[in-house]
Amino acid sequence: MLNFKIGELYDPQFKSLSAVDREQNLEGICYEVKEESYTKPLTEEDLAERKTELAEVSINISELELEKKEISAKLRAKIKEPKIERARLLENIKHRSEHMKGKIFLIDEPETGMMYYFDKEGVCVHARPITPSEKQTKIRTLKSAGNE
Numbered sequence: 001m002l003n004f005k006i007g008e009l010y011d012p013q014f015k016s017l018s019a020v021d022r023e024q025n026l027e028g029i030c031y032e033v034k035e036e037s038y039t040k041p042l043t044e045e046d047l048a049e050r051k052t053e054l055a056e057v058s059i060n061i062s063e064l065e066l067e068k069k070e071i072s073a074k075l076r077a078k079i080k081e082p083k084i085e086r087a088r089l090l091e092n093i094k095h096r097s098e099h100m101k102g103k104i105f106l107i108d109e110p111e112t113g114m115m116y117y118f119d120k121e122g123v124c125v126h127a128r129p130i131t132p133s134e135k136q137t138k139i140r141t142l143k144s145a146g147n148e
Helices: 012-016 019-029 044-095 138-146
Strands: 105-109 114-118 126-128
Touching: none
Parallel strands: none
Antiparallel strands: 105 114, 114 126
């Protein structure tokens, strides 16, 4: 009567046989050949190989993740300016206006009591009531005389 333990060879002589010869011998003595999944116990040597493979794969993954971070940082930097531009354009469309910086020319209209703001192209961009200090023509005359 044969009694086998899990992880043990069918016959110690199998160690010296090639893989093809081993398979042919097993085929000759077996009851049936099936193709299916199974679990094979690992020897200490197999475990050492798997640990080495695991270390190599882990190092490779680590390098790839670092490369991914670098690429991702470059892409974030590339997309930053277009996103800012998109936000600016959306604001312009939303408010139907554009925020500008530059010279503004204030022109008063004493008859209507309004102060008008014109940009460098001569377009009125803002209007407001004249303040009490702006109504005093004497101060205005002195201001313009001081600028000459």
